[in-house]
Amino acid sequence: MAERILDVKNLKVDFHTYAGEVKAIRDVSFHLDKGETLAIVGESGSGKSVTTKAIIGLLANNAKVVGGEINFNGQDILKKSEKEMQSVRGKEISMIFQDPMTSLDPTMKIGQQIAEPLMKHKGMNKKDAWAKALDMLKAVGITNAEKRINDYPHQFSGGMRQRIVIAIALVCDPEILIADEPTTALDVTVQAQILDLMKEMQAKVKTSIIFITHDLGVVAGMADRVAVMYAGELLEYGTVDEVFYNPQHPYTWGLLNSMPTLASDKLESIPGTPPDLLDPPKGDPFAPRNPYAMKIDAEQKPPFFKVSDTHYAATWLLHPDAPKVTPPEEIVRRQEKYAELMAKKKD
Amino acid sequence: MPERKKLLQVKHLKQYFTSGKSTVKAVDDVTFDIYEGETFGLVGESGSGKTTTGRSIIRLYDPTDGEIIFDGKDVSKLKSRADKREFNRKMQMIFQDPYASLNPRMTVEDIIAEGIDIHGLAKSKKERSEMVENLLETVGLNRDHASRYPHEFSGGQRQRIGIARALAVQPKFIIADEPISALDVSIQAQVVNLLKDLQEEKGLTYLFIAHDLSMVKFISDRIGVMHYGRLLEVGPADDVYDKPLHDYTKSLISAVPIPDPEIERQRHRIDYDPSIEGDDGDKVRSLHEITPGHFVRCTDDEVEMYKKKAAEYEK
Numbered sequence: 001m002a003e004r005i006l007d008v009k010n011l012k013v014d015f016h017t018y019a020g021e022v023k024a025i026r027d028v029s030f031h032l033d034k035g036e037t038l039a040i041v042g043e044s045g046s047g048k049s050v051t052t053k054a055i056i057g058l059l060a061n062n063a064k065v066v067g068g069e070i071n072f073n074g075q076d077i078l079k080k081s082e083k084e085m086q087s088v089r090g091k092e093i094s095m096i097f098q099d100p101m102t103s104l105d106p107t108m109k110i111g112q113q114i115a116e117p118l119m120k121h122k123g124m125n126k127k128d129a130w131a132k133a134l135d136m137l138k139a140v141g142i143t144n145a146e147k148r149i150n151d152y153p154h155q156f157s158g159g160m161r162q163r164i165v166i167a168i169a170l171v172c173d174p175e176i177l178i179a180d181e182p183t184t185a186l187d188v189t190v191q192a193q194i195l196d197l198m199k200e201m202q203a204k205v206k207t208s209i210i211f212i213t214h215d216l217g218v219v220a221g222m223a224d225r226v227a228v229m230y231a232g233e234l235l236e237y238g239t240v241d242e243v244f245y246n247p248q249h250p251y252t253w254g255l256l257n258s259m260p261t262l263a264s265d266k267l268e269s270i271p272g273t274p275p276d277l278l279d280p281p282k283g284d285p286f287a288p289r290n291p292y293a294m295k296i297d298a299e300q301k302p303p304f305f306k307v308s309d310t311h312y313a314a315t316w317l318l319h320p321d322a323p324k325v326t327p328p329e330e331i332v333r334r335q336e337k338y339a340e341l342m343a344k345k346k347d
Numbered sequence: 348m349p350e351r352k353k354l355l356q357v358k359h360l361k362q363y364f365t366s367g368k369s370t371v372k373a374v375d376d377v378t379f380d381i382y383e384g385e386t387f388g389l390v391g392e393s394g395s396g397k398t399t400t401g402r403s404i405i406r407l408y409d410p411t412d413g414e415i416i417f418d419g420k421d422v423s424k425l426k427s428r429a430d431k432r433e434f435n436r437k438m439q440m441i442f443q444d445p446y447a448s449l450n451p452r453m454t455v456e457d458i459i460a461e462g463i464d465i466h467g468l469a470k471s472k473k474e475r476s477e478m479v480e481n482l483l484e485t486v487g488l489n490r491d492h493a494s495r496y497p498h499e500f501s502g503g504q505r506q507r508i509g510i511a512r513a514l515a516v517q518p519k520f521i522i523a524d525e526p527i528s529a530l531d532v533s534i535q536a537q538v539v540n541l542l543k544d545l546q547e548e549k550g551l552t553y554l555f556i557a558h559d560l561s562m563v564k565f566i567s568d569r570i571g572v573m574h575y576g577r578l579l580e581v582g583p584a585d586d587v588y589d590k591p592l593h594d595y596t597k598s599l600i601s602a603v604p605i606p607d608p609e610i611e612r613q614r615h616r617i618d619y620d621p622s623i624e625g626d627d628g629d630k631v632r633s634l635h636e637i638t639p640g641h642f643v644r645c646t647d648d649e650v651e652m653y654k655k656k657a658a659e660y661e662k
Contacts, residue, residue: 043533158393187392188392188599188602189392189599190392192602192604214531216532216606217603217604217606217611219606220604220605220607220608220610220611221604221611221612241608241609244606244608254533255532259532259561259606260565267539267540267565269534269536269537269539269540270533270536270537273503273534334607
């Protein structure tokens with residue numbers, strides 16, 4: 001059995017705004033195993049970033065955790081003071097942000113920026129820290145590292161900057177790396193390089209990754225497990241194969257269906273827009289946009305139904321009394337592929 | 348195939364930018380045609396010159412060299428006010444950022460009607476409001492949205508307002524510069540489908556500029572691939588995507604993540620060596636037709652090599 005290093009239980013986060021309390025995270029639970037990559041997928045406003053910011057203690061001033069716990073190595077992170085969090089952040093849990101331009105200090109040499117966490121968290125002296133920084137710079141694929149360690153961020157391209165950010169995040173061998181849309185600002189070819197680098201570095205430093213993205217293509221290539229978020233709730237989670245080939249929640253169907261694939265010539269869109277979280281819907285939050293919605297979806301929030309030991313989905317369609325529905329064509333195609341895969345595995 | 352009308356011809360377009368002593372060749376000798384009623388997709392990475400090409404075509408920049416012929420007229424030689432006005436009406440643009448491209452201090456009605464006013468397309472205030480309301484319905488918004496301000500709308504809705512503004516002057520040709528890259532996946536599909544429906548309904552011609560190859564393939568009839576300011580490959584969308592000839596196109600396609608774990612596990616990324624497109628010494632490269640309608644930028648000597656490559660796909 002895999003070792004569980006992070007356990008998020010019933011997390012609830014509200015944002016205080018002039019218009020009222022925005023219920024951004026509404027009862028979210030998930031876990032992270034050692035060495036795995038968990039992808040959290042969702043659209044903007046689904047709460048994926050807020051969830052990870054709660055984990056690393058970087059919530060905005062107007063945000064408040066109103067319930068739940070986040071257990072990391074047996075301790076509830078939410079109970080830690082800001083001072084205690086400072087020794088967790090960057091050392092045990094570190095983060096990569098979307099925009100490599102703004103996450104580096106433009107006035108500091110990159111060597112200094114990589115060495116800083118080593119001096120702060122590991123008490124290294126400057127010389128040793130810079131030596132380690134140089135190794136790290138080489139490891140993330142910066143050519144001519146001896147010379148470039150003295151350069152400033154503006155002297156690097158976007159992709160190179162993201163490599164440096166990865167070096168900083170991983171230099172203290174953190175147990176968890178949170179990557180919040182780390183490749184969204186990059187070109188596809190550079191994105192492919194950075195994703196390869198992340199996999200390679202993960203194998204080297206044995207870190208677990210929480211990967212936040214809206215790009216299902218990236219998820220398919222990076223994740224061991226996938227969690228789908230919508231309107232501040234988790235709707236479905238499972239292994240990458242289970243979620244991509246045997247999705248159960250109509251929202252997951254809609255997401256997979258709205259991507260152009262090689263097989264289909266038609267693009268299905270999800271009608272409507274996500275709900276306003278000032279006044280979140282009572283039942284399934286996706287119900288108003290869901291062509292498969294039943295009466296109960298608008299009235300009562302569905303619990304998680306078990307699909308397999310690793311796969312759960314919160315949709316009433318999985319209730320034994322629910323009528324049988326045929327998912328969209330593209331999903332049927334995926335389920336057929338899943339059956340083939342499972343048959344192959346048995347052989 | 349019946350002879351189709353070329354709505355837009357771009358011939359040897361060059362757009363250089365100088366700052367101090369250095370010159371950036373943002374667009375370097377780009378030639379392509381767009382036929383009436385089709386969607387031409389222009390793909391490339393940041394800095395490839397795809398956006399600059401679009402902006403030069405609609406005359407947001409003055410081209411350094413080359414010709415742009417729209418509807419039979421060379422747009423750089425339009426002299427009279429009436430001709431220029433006519434050009435500005437027929438060609439419209441949809442921008443990438445739906446937040447930056449709408450004036451926050453104007454109502455939706457005034458934003459959409461700005462072109463109507465300039466071109467004097469409405470005879471009365473009542474007609475103007477009617478036109479705006481009809482446009483809002485066309486793009487899937489409500490009539491009563493007209494009196495609101497941009498901040499009251501989501502990204503996808505704002506992009507619809509941008510589309511309504513472009514449609515207001517009844518253009519023939521629309522340049523859509525990354526119109527969906529700022530939007531969420533489920534909303535992207537809505538906007539793409541809207542653009543497709545409008546094309547069918549109104550017989551529009553599109554230049555669709557984007558970096559997302561899978562979406563470009565989906566919406567386009569033909570695709571052009573740009574890199575370093577040059578057009579490397581042009582052809583029917585399926586040919587370019589399924590039977591790419593240029594190494595750069597191959598590397599670009601190999602880098603596009605596919606939402607299918609099995610395909611991703613077997614992904615084989617192709618690295619690209621940009622030296623093969625450089626102008627090394629006296630070798631002159633230009634677009635050569637390898638298979639019908641499918642062009643690659645290469646030297647005269649390389650044509651045979653590409654023809655062999657193309658033949659291999661047919662086996």
